[in-house]
Amino acid sequence: MKKIAIYGFGRIGRQLLRIALDRDLFVPQAIADVKAVKTLGALFSVDTNYGRWPGTVDTSATGFLLNGNEIAYVDSSNGIPDWNKLGVDLVVDCSGRATKRAGAQAHLDQGAKYVLVSAPSKSLEDCDAVLLKGINLEQFDPASHHIISMGSCTTNALAVPIRVIKEAFGIEYGLFSTVHSYTNSQSLTDQPMADIRDSWAAAENIIPSSSGAAKALQFIWSDLRVTGKAYRVPTRTGSIAELNLITTKSCTVADVNEAFRKAATGPELKGVLDVLEDQWTSARIVADPHSSIIDLNLTAKQGDLLSVATWYDNEWGFSNRLAEVAQYLAARI
Missing domain, CATH: 3.40.50.720 (NAD(P)-binding Rossmann-like Domain)
Structure with missing residues (x-):
């Protein structure tokens, strides 16, 4: 290596x-x-x-x-x-x-x-490339990919359900919102910051924020019409993203959850995707190494609108993928 x-x-x-x-x-x-x-x-x-x-x-x-x-x-x-x-x-x-x-x-x-x-x-x-484990890492080309982006924790969390739903049912368009733990880009106390919303104390406020995940996802799927935003909240780590989609093919909640169960045990997403059958809070997923942990109880359908929710430890889950991708690249260059 x-x-x-x-x-x-x-x-x-x-x-x-x-x-x-x-x-x-x-x-x-x-x-x-x-x-x-x-x-x-x-x-x-x-x-x-x-x-x-x-x-x-x-x-x-x-x-x-x-x-x-x-x-x-x-x-x-x-x-x-x-x-x-x-x-x-x-x-x-x-x-x-x-x-x-x-x-x-x-x-x-x-x-x-x-x-x-x-x-x-x-x-x-x-x-030169945006490469995520479980999504497109096998596309790595040592001859042309010298600068590789891993996206963000939210990119990795959303890419997994998007891949599963896209392959099983197709995606017309959608929106996401992520409820995300506060980060170092915010302030501990009220003080002027470059992003005005970040000027208020991170541990005392729910703070709307932009998300770079939508753009990064479109780097992987150029035809993807999904965008969204983030809300930073006073938790030390652990986040949840809600993905609301119009699918190409008709599907039920049972269909979608079964697709997630099957994908979680398959070879391509094993260790990257997990599912929760019981009802939990964010404490359950702190230090969980998966990129995306689908809360099956939160899958919902209203008319043509499908809603799924995925938990992720925004530090630990992402760092696990980063370590694995680094090992993968170093073994092939």
Whole structure:
């Protein structure tokens, strides 16, 4: 397997590393960030959402020692590291700053061969491909795909039911709304922010927000006519998206739920899609590794309008897919 680096050791970068080590997917060659390595080690060791990491964590001026695995630390406050010197082939960019081509290209200019972006690219011109596990990952072409976007947690959560319904019943058009836990882009207290709605305290408000998922989904299915929005709510992690669709073929609630049950056990979506038969709240899906967890009790039909709801841990589920896709790419480049 080719050598992997993690660029940006925030919420997603740290969960990505936990998953990669816990599941023996890979050990990164290097981690790059702008914060002090000792602080980053402490945050990796104890996480508010996911508790203590069961392994040993030590840090030094040059890097991390995690369960005996030596991982170099690079201070990137002065720019992108020299990946060629570090022997890195694939950079997983978790900084949130590679959504435009120039940001991702900077890694290639510094010697990396491939970049996996843990966010939706602004446009199709800003990446070479949008690849999701369980959807279209097998389309990866090492010769032409050097900047790969993974979309967002919501992109991955919605792509799964869209694929199942599209293949079984067809989709004419639709709308979605996601009720999403607050994120680092918001403020802890009321203060001016670039997005005016983000100016109010994240833990005290329901805050409407835009969602990049619709555009990313259209990068995968150019004929898809589905758009939507998000509402940020005061939960630490765990989200639910409601997808309202007009299908091409007639279907019943029973038909749709059976399609989900079948897809969840099939080889293409196993581990990516799950279903809930009983009635739960968001606490049930915290630290669940699936991208999309269909709440079968919430499937509804009114006339031609179909409504389905899918839970997802917006941090943990997405980070599991990110780790798996990174391993997949590194084994094929």
